[in-house]
Amino acid sequence: MRRVAVLGAGSWGTTFAKVLADAGTPVTLWARRAEVAEAVAREHRNPEYLPDVTLPAELAATADADEALAGAEAVVLALPAQRLRENLEHWRPHLPEGVTLVSLAKGVERGTLLRMSEVICQVTDAGADRVAVVSGPNLAGEIAAEQPTATVVACRDHDRAVAVQHACSTGYFKPYTNTDVVGCELGGACKNVIALACGTAVGLGYGDNTMASLITRGLAEISRLAVALGAEPLTLAGLAGMGDLVATCSSPLSRNRRFGEALGRGMSVAEAEEANHGQVAEGVKSCDAISELARRHGVDTPIVDAVRRVCDGEVSAKEVGDELINRELKVE
Ligand SMILES: NC(=O)c1ccc[n+]([C@@H]2O[C@H](COP(=O)([O-])OP(=O)(O)OC[C@H]3O[C@@H](n4cnc5c(N)ncnc54)[C@H](O)[C@@H]3O)[C@@H](O)[C@H]2O)c1
Ligand SMILES: O=P(O)(O)OC[C@H](O)CO
Known part of the structure; x- marks a missing residue:
């Protein structure tokens, strides 16, 4: 994959960005706070969420979402479920045309009762075939320590699922595909x-x-x-x-x-x-x-x-x- 933006630099967003970088995929991590982006970019650490982990030197980080999104082929959304809508509304005008939208969040939206992929489709007007989810036994701390695990990349469009699968496949992270979002x-x-x-x-x-x-x-x-x-x-x-x-x-x-x-x-x-x-x-x-x-x-x-x-x-x-x-x- 050409380039991936990961939006959200908590435990899982940072870890998934590391997985992508370790898989050889160019990736930029967006952090809400400039000091977190700075620590990831310069010291290759996220002291708040993964204090004991050295992140790949190739992992770029920024607090400017436009910068992270520019030229991305896939955008990975790594925010808490109840915070996704408000942030996505803000990012929507800057999403590259036809980009694959990947949800990492595990929740159902309060009030609307929508799943995360449904929130993404509603906010961005993307068709359901452009939205993928990554879900599986994926405790961030273990994955950041490169302990082996498997996961599922689900997307209605099998080819998009395969593209994400290849982008995040490493010696310790094994993604399977599924079309059952x-x-x-x-x-x-x-x-x-x-x-x-x-x-x-x-x-x-x-x-x-x-x-x-x-x-x-x-x-x-x-x-x-x-x-x-x-x-x-x-x-x-x-x-x-x-x-x-x-x-x-x-x-x-x-x-x-x-x-x-x-x-x-x-x-x-x-x-x-x-x-x-x-x-x-x-x-x-x-x-x-x-x-x-x-x-x-x-x-x-x-x-x-x-x-x-x-x-x-x-x-x-x-x-x-x-x-x-x-x-x-x-x-x-
Ligand atoms: N941590 C894991 O092991 C893990 C694994 C798989 C899936 N997930 C899922 O991934 C999602 C994110 O989890 P996490 O572990 O990274 O959470 P986290 O609590 O570690 O980090 C949350 C991130 O979201 C940011 N954030 C919080 N409120 C925000 C707001 N209003 N606007 C913008 N950014 C905001 C925080 O700054 C932080 O970077 C959750 O749905 C979780 O269930 C987590
Ligand atoms: O730490 P939790 O309970 O949010 O679980 C993390 C992951 O979802 C496990 O797959």
């Missing part, structure tokens, strides 16, 4: 909420049986919802479904799981946010939208609904756990 996006957004539930269980002192039960029943509700919205069932058994769910629910590196643990130990949402050092736990921001999306499509999502009620302060983590185990008995 709906399944990949919902897998990524919903697993954050299930990871909150798993973290909460850990915080309450529960062990691996509880965790495995939440992961498995979580996958059942993610799959029901995704299929109701048009996803292929097999996508949810793949990297962007089960793969990401297992990684996020099991890893102490996951911000969502850590946030859940704090809730399980009795912290309020505000206290848990502070304990997470201001980093985004997308499940907290998206659980109400996902719960509402499921309600509108007549899909039963008890774990997502339980997490939403805890995040809204309606019930305690302990109460909601007791409610879940005491739900009506039924066939698996």
Whole structure:
């Protein structure tokens, strides 16, 4: 690929820019703050988000979005889900003609209940075949340390997915392609909420049986919802479904799981946010939208609904756990 712009220099944006650079793709990273762009460009570090990682010398960085976008063949959007629309509206006039738009965010927009690819199409007027998403078991810290992992590049246009796949393929990062954007996006957004539930269980002192039960029943509700919205069932058994769910629910590196643990130990949402050092736990921001999306499509999502009620302060983590185990008995 000729050149890629990565917009957003948090943990994942910076790491994905490193992956692209390591794959030999010319890449410019846009950071909101000039001092972050400066540190990446001059010292090859992002002290706030990846303090222990030396970034490739070839990775260019700027705080000027126009500069990052000029001549880009693909634009990678690496912002928190609820912040995508406002920034994209601002960048829209500067997007190169026909550019591939790649979403890294794992969330559903509050209010509109739109997936990130839908927000991108709505704001930019791009056809759905121009929008790709990258989703899989991709904890940024492990990838930045070049630990091997796989992911999915999903796009309705297979050729565009292949172009992005080649642009980000390295000795430690293995992208597969898929045309099921709906399944990949919902897998990524919903697993954050299930990871909150798993973290909460850990915080309450529960062990691996509880965790495995939440992961498995979580996958059942993610799959029901995704299929109701048009996803292929097999996508949810793949990297962007089960793969990401297992990684996020099991890893102490996951911000969502850590946030859940704090809730399980009795912290309020505000206290848990502070304990997470201001980093985004997308499940907290998206659980109400996902719960509402499921309600509108007549899909039963008890774990997502339980997490939403805890995040809204309606019930305690302990109460909601007791409610879940005491739900009506039924066939698996
Ligand atoms: N970190 C991971 O391991 C990982 C992996 C895969 C996917 N993701 C997803 O990628 C997305 C971004 O996550 P992240 O880990 O990079 O988050 P982060 O919290 O590490 O960084 C967020 C970035 O967005 C910027 N930002 C925040 N508010 C903004 C605003 N209003 N306008 C412009 N910029 C703003 C911040 O300055 C920062 O650069 C999320 O949806 C997340 O779920 C993260
Ligand atoms: O740290 P989390 O919980 O945002 O999860 C990061 C990635 O989405 C894992 O694939």
